[in-house]
Amino acid sequence: MSDRSTAPIRVGIVGASPNGSWAAATHLPALAQLPEFRITAVATTNAASAAAAAAHTGARHAFTDAAELAAHPQVDLVVATVKSPGHAAVVRAALAAGKHIMCEWPMGADTAEAAELAAAAVSAGVVHSVVLQGHHSPSVNFVRDLLAAGRIGAVAAVTLVAAGDPFGGNVIHDNLAWTLDSTKGTNLLTIMAGHVFGTLEHLVGTFAEVSAVLATLHDKVTVLETGQVITNQQPGQLAVAGRLTGGAVAAVTVHGGHADAPDGFHIHIRGTEGTLTITPVQPAMFLHWADWHVRLHDNRGVVSELQVPDEYRPPLTLPAGPIAHVAGNYRETAAAIAEGRPARPDFITGLRQRRLLDAIVRASETGVRQQVSTL
Secondary structure (H helix, E strand, O other): HHHHHOOEEEEEEOOOOOOOOOOHHHHHHHOOOOOEEEEEEEEEHHHHHHHHHHHHHHHOOOOHHHHHHHHOOOEEEEEEOHHHHHHHHHHHHHHHOOOEEEEEOOOOOOHHHHHHHHHHHHOOOOOOOEEEEEHHHHHHHHHHHHHHOOOOOOOEEEEEEOOOOOOOOOOOOOHHHHHHHHHHOOOOHHHHHHHHHHHHHHHOOEEEEEEEEEEEOOOEEEEEOOOEEEEEOOEEEEEEEEEEEEOOOEEEEEOOOOOOOOOOOEEEEEEEEEEHHHHHHEOOOOOOOEEEEEEEOOOOOOOOEEEOOOOHHHOOOOOOHHHHHEEEEEEHHHHHHHHHOOOOOHHHHHHHHHHHHHHHHHHHHHOOOOOOOOO
């Protein structure tokens, strides 16, 4: 696309319904802040909703088929924002058309599918990006740089407690009842823990080995709006103990429930020269969305409140939350396209996260510590 290096990147969004969709809540307002992109095509499951999406976004082209959208000559970047069971079909359509692809997490229904998609994306020679939002958090990247600079010395231990709602409770909202089916691949482990571990590995480094308990506490779940009782096949609580490749020990708990957890998350990073304590600035917000309140305790007993410098924040008028971090994903994708390099994170990173989740499942099922596969 070198001949279009100064023109807006033309975006086709699959799953762009303007009513209640993830795209409407995050991708569309993010793109509205980014002049380097223009939405030229949308696709939804039926013609009426596709036409409504086109009218809402100003897109010239509306489709009911992802392959038709991907093949259109006025689409440079295909974005998969449909429910997770449909991600792979959109990715395959984009790659078959030779288009750049951005895929919401999780990438593929399982690790085998993620590996297939990653290999195909590399072979296609396009930019491929997975939406792990924590990678584009100003707070996360500020703390990551602090650690890399040795601000607390060598990291020795990490403790993280994070909310996994709205998954894992004894009740669930009607619009999420479909996730109780284990064949859909959407649950506390794949979605919430996936984002937790994606953020944590970006922050402190990758896991080398894990032990785990992954528990399903409710075999029946009640739908809040209807009172219907549904059989539940999904895990609701997770505890992981592991060792990072750098040698540090990590303990991670992702606790499920249907209601917002009041504290959102808490991170404690112990180093040889000090300790970082991290909590959300905004209550009840996930760690990959929130601004972080960062406190440094050094080994001399001095306590400092650390502010995220403005240089970490993009020049966008967006509040903290998923819209801002999705916008960060788009900006990184644009830079990767312009510079002819891989996006960060790309499908290889997404595959790595899938393999970590597999190791967690094996550790829980066997009771035996598992090595985490490297790529």
